[in-house]
Amino acid sequence: MFGYIVRRLIAGVLVLIAVSMMVFAIFFYGPNDPALAYCPESRCTPQRLDNLRHNLGLDRPAPQQYVEYMSGLVKSRHIESGGISIDCNWPCLGVSFKYRVSVFHYLWDRFPATFSVAAGGAICFLIIGLFSGIFAARRRGTMADKAIVSTSLFINAIPYYLLALLAYLYLVQGLGLFPETGYHSPFKDGPFKFVGGLALPWLMLGIAYSTQYARFSRGAMVDALNEDYVRTARAKGLMERVVVRRHALRAAIVPVVTIFGLDFAYLLAGTLFTEKIFGIQGMGLAGLDAVQRTDLPMISAYTLISAAFIVVANIVVDILYSVIDPRVRLA
Template identity: 35%
Template sequence: MGYAIRRLLVFPVVMFGVSVFVFVAVRLVPGDAIIAMLGTESGLLTPDQRAALAAYFGLDQNWFVQFWRWFSHVLQGDFGTSTTYGKPVLEIILNSFPLTLELALLSMLIALAIGLPAGVFAATRKDKPADLILRIVAMIGQSTPGFVVGLLAIFVLSVGFGVLPEMGSFVPITEDPLRNLGQLILPALTLGTAFAAAVIRISRAAMLDILSEDYVRTARSKGLSDRKVIWRHALPNALIPVVTLSGVEFGYLLGGAVLIEQIFALPGLGRVVLDAIQQRDYALVQGSVLFVAFNFMVVNLLVDLAYSALDPRIRLDKG
């Protein structure tokens, strides 16, 4: 509990640092915010109209004034209004985040369901043909970009089977679970298989280290079956690096798998942020990045707490 409280006290400091970074970074993107908002119609503006728009959005002030005005509203729970959607930023984030969260959870489930058993299987058959094949598959999986896998999946389905994944109109899981799963299963497989390759390699290496420990040899000398030794005694300790990797990957997925959401036309958080950057929608970009950063810190905290659950020898309050 003491460790968790100390970590929570650091959250505001990190969030402030992220807010400063994203505020500066988004304004360093080349281009004019007014032109990005209005497109071709911006050429019809008179200088007075342009100045009025800049004053309305606060772009006529220096960066320090703009930052303080925005950050003081954030402290009150107001992330501003999106110039692209004309809605409160927090409302847009909360509407698009459930899709990204569902995609991230489904991808992680697929990755762990494939990668963990395969990694353990490879470790128990070290240097045998099965181990070599799995290592090659894992290397190919990690080397292939996710958007390539997604495009190939769409091509195979359309050319080989004459079907296309349903795209364009997302259906929430609360309305139609089966249709929702049909829309997300292919993107989740695209993301999950790529991460599964990393899980195979990490879990294999961790399991090989654990299997050489003295307590594993002691368990075997007592007559325990290999199945009990591997899954009951060795696997919990081998899960620690897998949990670490999963936490980092899950945090990135919560930020939105931008390319995958773009390929499959999913209105998730990553696609929203990409559109906001292209439209120079400062409030939406800044609010989305802060939201993602907060989720990332929460996931990392949960991962650290999971360490002590997996291995009681780890005392977080002493570190």
């Protein structure tokens, strides 16, 4: 077990290094010149562009630039860019062209909002999807089962951004059933304002994502309930809820853990539509703003952080397999 975890961690680090190389090559050696992104030719003279390239370090060899760029993960750096001088505290992944601040610290300040949306939404869609799937599996072939499957397919056919936008227009601005959405710190503004501002985003994420969890958990539960060990447990006289909870559920939840880990990582990388529609100042909105303004350091840092979330989620999911299902053996 320990050896497997070490190997997975090493593989994860190698993947992140490969991603960082690709990100660096795309954003700093791609079709767009970082100096032109900072100052277009219509506003900059050739001499000023050369000065910008020198200040950004673009006139240095590529390996040296990559080492200096990635060294910001382990130490502070002093950066001069566009006539400004900034001491970028560790960790530092460059300075934003627009805000003239450390991109990592700027994104980190927005992380609590994204994490709050992702965690609340994940809890909602896991509870709704898992319980509805188990409920349908225990009543296979009945009207309740067909209604749950049909409803999940219908909701899944609606684009999430349309569902969230309609909910905001009608439930917040139209009927006023929910307070104005947005992120409020639970420590500064209080828990009631925190929950009130995120209740509708959590509900929309829960409804939209729960459809696939309902279908996955239903299918896995149906297979688990037909296993020999479940029939043996029933033959011993165990109550049905004990059979479902202690025997069938533990095996049926394994495929659900896979998609849950990845979905949660993608939400941590930025709930873009949710933040845009409900006015939440999170990492996803910062990434969208960086793309619109061609803020290359911000985009590259956002991409690296998103990749780190996904890699870590894969490692955690692989380790959890052996905890949830004892039949799984990690070589």
